[in-house]
Amino acid sequence: MSSFIIEGGHPLKGEITPQGAKNEALEVICAALLTPEEVIIRNIPDIRDVNNLILLLEDIGVKVKRLSRNEYSFIADEPNLEYLESQDFVKKCSQLRGSVLMIGPLLARFGKAVIAKPGGDKIGRRRLDTHFLGFKYLGAEFRQVYNTNVYEIYAEKLTGCYMLLDEASVTGTANIIMASVFAEGTTTIYNAACEPYIQQLCHMLNKMGAQISGIGSNLLTIVGVKNLHGIDHRILPDMIEVGSFIGMAAMCGEGIRIKDVSLKNLGNIPDSFRRLGVKIDVEGDDLIIPQQDHYAIESFIDGTIMTLADAPWPGLTPDLISVLIVVATQARGSVLFHQKMFESRLFFVDKLIDMGAQIILCDPHRAVVVGHDHNIRLRAGRMASPDIRAGIALLIAAMSANGTSRIENIEQIDRGYEDIEERLNSLGARIRRE
Numbered sequence: 001m002s003s004f005i006i007e008g009g010h011p012l013k014g015e016i017t018p019q020g021a022k023n024e025a026l027e028v029i030c031a032a033l034l035t036p037e038e039v040i041i042r043n044i045p046d047i048r049d050v051n052n053l054i055l056l057l058e059d060i061g062v063k064v065k066r067l068s069r070n071e072y073s074f075i076a077d078e079p080n081l082e083y084l085e086s087q088d089f090v091k092k093c094s095q096l097r098g099s100v101l102m103i104g105p106l107l108a109r110f111g112k113a114v115i116a117k118p119g120g121d122k123i124g125r126r127r128l129d130t131h132f133l134g135f136k137y138l139g140a141e142f143r144q145v146y147n148t149n150v151y152e153i154y155a156e157k158l159t160g161c162y163m164l165l166d167e168a169s170v171t172g173t174a175n176i177i178m179a180s181v182f183a184e185g186t187t188t189i190y191n192a193a194c195e196p197y198i199q200q201l202c203h204m205l206n207k208m209g210a211q212i213s214g215i216g217s218n219l220l221t222i223v224g225v226k227n228l229h230g231i232d233h234r235i236l237p238d239m240i241e242v243g244s245f246i247g248m249a250a251m252c253g254e255g256i257r258i259k260d261v262s263l264k265n266l267g268n269i270p271d272s273f274r275r276l277g278v279k280i281d282v283e284g285d286d287l288i289i290p291q292q293d294h295y296a297i298e299s300f301i302d303g304t305i306m307t308l309a310d311a312p313w314p315g316l317t318p319d320l321i322s323v324l325i326v327v328a329t330q331a332r333g334s335v336l337f338h339q340k341m342f343e344s345r346l347f348f349v350d351k352l353i354d355m356g357a358q359i360i361l362c363d364p365h366r367a368v369v370v371g372h373d374h375n376i377r378l379r380a381g382r383m384a385s386p387d388i389r390a391g392i393a394l395l396i397a398a399m400s401a402n403g404t405s406r407i408e409n410i411e412q413i414d415r416g417y418e419d420i421e422e423r424l425n426s427l428g429a430r431i432r433r434e
Helices: 022-034 048-059 081-085 087-094 097-110 129-137 170-180 196-207 239-252 269-275 318-328 345-354 388-400 420-425
Strands: 003-007 012-016 038-042 063-068 071-075 112-116 141-144 150-154 162-164 186-190 211-213 219-223 231-234 253-258 281-283 286-289 306-309 334-338 358-363 366-370 382-384 404-408 431-433
Touching (some): 022 097, 022 196, 097 112, 097 129, 170 196, 239 286, 239 318, 239 388, 269 306, 318 345, 318 388, 345 366, 345 388, 388 404
Parallel strands (some): 162 186
Antiparallel strands (some): 003 431, 063 071, 211 219, 253 286, 334 366, 358 366
16 A cells, blocks of 8 residues: 655646546547457556556457557457456456446447446445446346346347436446447437547547437437447546646646646536636636635625535536535635535545544535635645545645645555656655655
8 A cells, every 4th residue: 555745835836737538548448349440549548447447458358559658559359258257357347447338348249248346436326227227228138146246248139229317327328328339220318428528439439430429418319330440549638637736726836737628628617616716717728727825715696605516517527526625625715515426425524624624514415615715724634545536635635734744545546647746746746655
């Protein structure tokens, strides 16, 4: 187990470029299973979750070639389907949340898939019902292996149909899209997730020969095709990392430029920080966060307390609630955060309270933050990262705090952020890995 030792109070200044999007990478890498031809993917983030998925593809016989640090070639012409039923495969799937995205492509191309209940963040229930219901609508049969968390899924033929998803699940939508591209006839998915990374997956599949329309909306239409060909695809910048850098710049910055953010794909992320009073300037495709000694939380028009809540795209992504909470601890004013999607994600605030933050945890989904307006700085502490996003939020808090902090279990942070301490140290931070 590794730790970060953070010497707080050092201002950040300079330029930083976001990595490729983790969530898109997991989707499009799995999409390489849909064709025997070469798929080249660029701007892949060099992070734990993505690297483990690539290793898993190698284990099932995909020919993987690393072209550069962030570029890979995948050729899935001779996968070893017998390995899918091995205990080794099941064990690895159970440790990697992204492995669930292999089901759709495997089912579409080979008619079967075996998957274990995936691991990942400890942020509450992350059920797979949406995935399985979608596959069932298409004609697949599945069963849970008795007394295990292993699922077997079979389909001699997938047939297109109309389906209304029970929730706008991002991974569920991606999985069902990939399963549908070879289904006979037309598949209509209503209440589909429409995040930029889902849009990227659809555009990639269309360039490979799929027929998907309605991209960017919650109503997708997929006309089945017989096969797909290879492609050269580039991944978008990671919007969650962009939001994390905005939070760091607000708390610790003396002027930070975040380069090449793909502004049109950030949705309301910049405006969510602006509601906390954070000044953000736009220059081309860059965001500039100037130094601010104070930032004041807005109130609603009727004067009531500001509420920030997560919602399906184009609403606020739940992955940035943790960062926004930390930023609010030093704002002027109060704000209510409502984390609707995951019932355990706010529990990390007890660590911020130990650091001196004024936070009332109302219930597992809601927290009120009373900002210090920079009059009282957070104090250093010793803590552990419970998940990727809480981990980066705690890192931001530690960078702004008085004294030296230790964050343990930073493997969680490594799952989502590439070389984070080196990149932040280049801006002036003092972070050491131990």
